[in-house]
Amino acid sequence: MGPLFRPRHNTLALISLFVVAAGAAGVPAGLMVYARTPYARGMQDPIEQPVQFDHRHHTRDEGIDCRYCHNTVDKSPAAGIPATQLCLNCHSQVWNKSPILEPVRQSFIQNKPMEWRRVYKVPEFVYFNHSIHVNKGVGCVSCHGRVDQMAAVEKATPLTMSWCLECHRRPEANLRPVEEVVNMDWKPDGDPVAVGRELAAKNDVHTRTSCTTCHR
């Protein structure tokens, strides 16, 4: 009746072995890589907001300070999303007919809050506090990127725990004089490391990596 298998089956056998091995090693590795991609981190995907609010215009052109709208950023865990009233401080005078701002006016008239889409989100069990970071000289740009160059705000940083840890272990790279925190294009003059060190000393920065610093 002749042999059970043919010569070609030898190659077949080897190939299939290889495929199994490659799969076993590749799938987990692939997942680990994926987890680090901007896509998986939800970075750089533009988010549709109820009103096309343009940060470029407000910060760069009008030179409005971040803290005018996000006015609890230096005294509260939350940076604060401006109340409708705040928008209308200006927009009751300027662009007060503009159709783009209709939702804002409606919100005020109907006394219904605006429903903005969240861009930056850390898990519920992470307690990030804006005020301490801002008061110790961590600039907005360190986490939020060049908001002044974004038409629609998008996530600029991965916000993975290891990313947070990086700075909590070596904060120098992200420090600046406290009065410069909102400055989008501040650059350290001189050796950044040296500047960072002396800022850390000046602002009395001591970052902690104890779990309860963020998880409570």
Next chain:
Amino acid sequence: MSCDDNKDARTKDRDRRRSLPVVDKSVAPAKGAAPADGGNGLWRSQRPWRSIDERDRQGAMPGAANEFPAGTMDVDDNVSRRGFMQLLSVSTAVATVGAACQKPNEKIVPFVRRPEEVTPGNPLHFATAYALEGYGSGLLVESHEGRPTKIEGNPAHPQTIGATTAIEQALILGLYDDDRAKQLRQGVTPIAWRSLLGQINANNAKLAENRGAGLRFLTAPTTSPLLLDLRRRILERFPQAKFVSYSSVADDGAVDGARMAFGKPMVPRHRLGSADVILSLDSDFLAEGPEQTRLSREFAARREPSPRMSRLYVVEPAVTVTGAMADHRLRMQGTEVGSFVAGLCSVLASRGLEKLAPLASLSHGERKWDMKWLVALAGDLERHRGSSLVIAGCRQPPAVHALAAALNAALGNVGVTVEYGAPLTPDPLSGPAPLAALAQDIAAGAVDTLVITAANPVYTAPADFKFAKLLERVPNSIYFGLNEDETAAACKVMVPAAHALETWGDVRATDGTVSIIQPLIAPLWGGIQEAELYAAFIGEGDVGANKLLRRYWQGQFKGGEFDAHWERWLADGIVPDTGVAAEGGVAVDGAALAQTVAPLLTRTKSGMEIAFVVDPKLYDGRFANNAWLQELPHPITKLTWDNAAMLSETTAKALGIETGDIVEVTYRDRHVDAPAMIVPGHVDDTVTLPLGYGRTGVGVGGVAKDVGFNAGALRTSDNPWYDRGATVAKTGRRFKFAITQDHWTMSPDGRVIPPPAVEGPIEEVLKRDSKFHEEIEVRRGPLPTIHEPVDYSKQAYKWAMSIDLNKCTGCSACVVACVSENNINVVGKENVWRGREMQWIRVDRYFSGNDDSLSMITQPLMCVHCETAPCEYVCPVNATVHSDEGLNEMVYNRCIGTRYCSNNCPYKVRRFNYLNYIADYTAVRELGMNPDVTVRTRGIMEKCTYCVQRIERKRISTRIEGRTIADGELETACQQSCPTRAIVFGSLNDASSKVSQQHADPRRYDLLHEIGTRPRTAYLARVRNPNPELHVPDAHGAGQEHGKGEHE
């Protein structure tokens, strides 16, 4: 020392408190929008909370706020804090890639107009007060974006002095209780408040015809100036109308007793600060009554081991918190106390207190107690004239109170340790007597309109009134209550009341000081306020409580700019100089008193004694729907989710009853079936029945349903507390108790293990080289180890705690405070029975001695934050590790739930979420969660964190200010609520800190020190101050084991 505490506490608290009128200003624009919120919004004056209401009506209830409360809250329920871990747990797709967080898919909802004092993300504290039995306790309520989340005591308030009771802590849960009455209804048809007002007006006209003869108000006892003023105005309009105040736990005995002794009704006010010898006649003054927090503090202050340490004698039938603190406890039937105190009078008279001479002759029947005890006590009192105190309990008849008053007068204590003042309310009596009068009127058909604002009288009224039946005879009955309870079912109109934290009002403390009650949140279900209901009868029902209150106080206010003062009052929580001075110069006419009392003391009845007690958790039953209190272990029996017919071991043996047997208790041919429990130190031949259970009301929700038995069904108006002639019979059925502590003694099954709690008599403690100190010294200090201990001295803080067992009364306020602060889940009876209770603080309770010489120690035990924590090295995923400051951290989000840490914890202080207890939280309930603490879902280990969320908040705020946290500036939730200041928290790196001193105290010892865990929580041993004339119970007598809790 306690006074100092208060002072800096007060200064400390000023700045973090705000007054609501500031909020009112921000309301201005809202008034315009008032129609938008369903009519009854006029008085609903706080603007910021409107947004919640709108969410409410849109049906989109916010989830518990997260750490980005960008204005108010999160709309997407899925990703609310409770949702999150569930979400992670299901979306393993996300999880498997180890993604820390998923695509942002939720909304941020800012304010439309942000009230200027609200900083999203930072809590505010508002001062308010809570009225119970007519007396107010001052509270500070923590509020996150308008959601009250935590109750604290107001240090400025004379009655709470910064502490709270377990019941006050639990108010938060009551506020968000989804079973509350939500609909104003007439019969079964819902009606609007305005239309009810219309009807009331119409009815008023009719009533006015015969000057309101048919109008009756059945109210809870009250001292509220506003309510009393409204009452005055109502009575002006309807002179024939009557106000009856009723409470099933009223302290009428004291008032009547004072009347007997002094000739006029008076209310005693006690001062333990200067009391060297205290005799409690069946009075649980440390855990009962409006003064309890203050008295506990004053008592504890005098328990510092020193020659000045006070001595406490307690005479009582069943062990109470106070009895457990006693240096000498005499168990005695409630009906015996009268003759006991008479006996005391005669002994003291014979010792030359001539004032008592007339009372010496009082016959005290055949005595059942140890005369030696009585003589020793008498001697002690006599030696401490002017610095002793006799307190009679609210369950004792007037005669006993009268004799107690006489004793105090004779001993010269009046004005020093006790003072008598006129009642703060026009109707001093609020017990069965006034209710009986009302019952007669109703029976006689004289009542046309009955307005009930008292707490659920149908359930609490004595059984012989058959109150529900009576109500059928009232044409117009209006019930004003929180729940659709038994009374609501019996009344024609049900008016849903606003919760205490939703109302405007005022109330007096026992010393008369007025506190303004201000709402923390707009009524979640549009509840009505008591003042408004009253006002309806003078045609001002729609004015709104806020206006009524301001108007009244503006009227009272003399001179100066009102608004400024008003704000100050709200901010401080008290109205200055409103205290009522006590009356000096009270005199006792001994002879007259002897005549009045003599007949009352002769015991006529015989047979087994039946005794009713107020439940320390559910009170008179009004808190039955509060799961926190239901699950709170009873301070003595450690029983949860039930009440029990309590018996002494001897009596139980005689009747062939064991713990867990269901017995039939019969009294005056009424009977209830009740599970029996043998309790150490209980007096023989007496059955004690706690009130407040066995609620059957229609609207009483899942929590209270079918929990326990209703002892009230046996209660009669003539003997509301004690009587003889009860019978107890075995039914043969068994019952499963959910008890959190099975074992009564420190060495169950005769185990020889070092006692967890150490105690000693005072002279031993004062001698440095005594047996006591030998005992203690081996329980502290370093042990040899192969691991170089980590050095924490370089850190900014070295957190540590100390608990003074000498001060801990076991009142359990800390337990509820911790539950409230840390979002701890309720597990329900079945799981408590299985041993899965979640409270982080376990108040361990140990008896020693025998029934006659019983002593008890309570030991609050939560994670002691061992420096060499055995739980840490066994965790495979680094979910529990040490912080740089030596906290034993529990990282919920890393925990995979192997439970290995709990197994290896020698203290067994870790708690595990065996089931998904948060699954059935309503959206409203979530509003009450503390947004600073992660809510734990199923499969996660948790434990005491030393309130790390408070540490971190304080750390951040102080670091921003560029300073370090000062000692005492940071308080844990348990510490904050502790009435006796037994718990101290702070940094050991600050040598001057309170906790450092406590750790250096000669009484300091470490629990399970011999294992070498180096706990950060130290205990200070319990010290007793026994009378040398009486035998001193062995320091920690490995007392014989008492009956175990049924646990099969």
Next chain:
Amino acid sequence: MSDGHEESTFVARRFIVAEFASPQALLDGTTKMRHGGYKSLDTHTPFPIHGIEEALGLKRAKIPAIVLGGAIIGACIAYSMIYFMNVIDWPLNIGNRPPHGPPANIPITFELAVLLGGGSAFMGFFALAKLPQPYHPVFESEQFSRASIDAFFLSVELPAGADGDRAISDVKAAGAIATELVTESER
């Protein structure tokens, strides 16, 4: 065979499959053949036979070295992994234990040594044996299926162009009780 195929570079290998009566006969026969100058010999038996290495003139087995290597590598990986993760990358205060606690590292170090050692023994064997190899020319022989049951075979690969008949006679002379010439098939 490969008739249909033009310009096929395939050269079919030829084997002589010879059966022997007993293990001993097989051993003797094999030794004879080897001394007779036949290079690529192989035996096929249902169970290992003592002395077959000598008969075939095999060198020392390579497996032991491979396993040793595997085990050592495993141990190193384990210890350095633990050291990196708990000491270098993120040292944590675990109940006051030092970050680097050698005793605690022993178990895993040992386990990984065993795992990689055992793994390399397994992999190593199949690699050396070039298995899986479902097809081998000797399978062309009808009788060969008994090689795994109760028969003892010697297979001789003939060099290209060698004379089959002569080889057969040599095998017979070496004591084979039956012989067969098989040719590798192409596909």
Next chain:
Amino acid sequence: MAAPHPSVSRDPLEPQPLIEGVHTDKTINDSLLAHVWRGAGKGWFALFSVALAMLGLLVIAISWTLYKGIGAWGNNIPVGWAFGIINFVWWIGIGHAGTLISAILLLFQQKWRTSINRFAEAMTLFAVICALLFPLLHTGRPWFAIYWLMPYPSTNGIWPQFKSPLTWDVFAVSTYFTISLLFWFLGLVPDLAALRDSSKSKTKRMVYGLLAMGWRGSGRHWAEYKWAYVLLAGLSTPLVLSVHTIVSFDFATSVIPGWHTTIFPPYFVAGAVFSGFAMVMTWMVPARHFLGLKHVVTMKHLENMNKIMLVTGMMVSYGYIMEHFIAWYSGDPYEYAQFFKTRWGGPMSGIFYLMVFCNVVTPQIFWFKKARTSIPVMWIASIFINVGMWCERFNIVITSLHQDFIPSKFENYSPTWVDITLFIGTIGLFSTLFLLFLKFIPAVAVTEVKELRHELAHDPTADPVGETH
């Protein structure tokens, strides 16, 4: 049952033969493969359907546990571990006999192992599979546990904690399973070839052919094969000892009285072998009967196993005694209370006394040759021992936990239906796998028996019976 006809084995000290009857390679081959070729009988199907039913229970219990959470079990605080861990340790222990027989006895060149090692190794595999269910299942959040326990570079930048015995367990048990599998398969390859070549139907040949991977009994292969096999055995020997040692560390490294004991490692290993052999016995007795293996699994094999049970039983008893001695001698009040109060008189003392009866008393009957060689006696005894070893783990896990240090947190424990169903379910899983194994793979290592036969034949003391046929 003495041998009715001349047999191969001439050791005067070993009256019973290792192989009964006169055989050629062919007859051995056919007789040992017979039960594979023979169609599944009614008996097999009956057993198999029972096993499947129990397996169904397992599926139900697992899904309910995953749906409800661990609260579906009876665990509480302080009894954080209960049935889950008991079953885990019990099954792992059972696994040990297989490796011991195939590896250690191989190194000691115990000829009698050959007829039972395949059987025992299979049991190891299936037992470990059952055991592996529990560590994962008993965690609160298995969906994380399954990969957070692995040392992989996560985006959290956090690693496993290598001081935890549980982490050691993860490595130990997975290594144990892998090595056992490789070892088993390596030994199986020649037999698969035999199956391939002696099977009648094309498909069977195909399947077995694929599994045999083209094995052609090449002398060059055998040369390496023998080394690979012996070295795997050599590695498995310390491995099998380490695995249960590490399992015992789960308890020994803790501070809990009743756990914190230095004697645990040896005493766990002995217990493991003890229960392992018991389980082999429980299955072997019926198997050799129904699969017609009596001629290769002879009374001598059974008797040797009984002897080992006696020895290991004594070791375990010694362990119990030492535990109590140390508890008394150390003067540690908690230890003392744990052993002399809780175990002897606590609410769960019944289990303790049952354990003592099963593990200490039962094996003593094996002092008597009559008992050692009586099939019913040894079978019943083996079942007793299985029960006893389960009780031992109950004592260690639950009894120790439910009363440890602080009296106020002593709690009782009672299992739920899920606990019990899970345990029954794993027995179902084990039986299912085992029956499938008996159906498709020769229960005895054919190749090794053939080799053994030849060795015995060449044994100078043996006459060349069965040699010339």
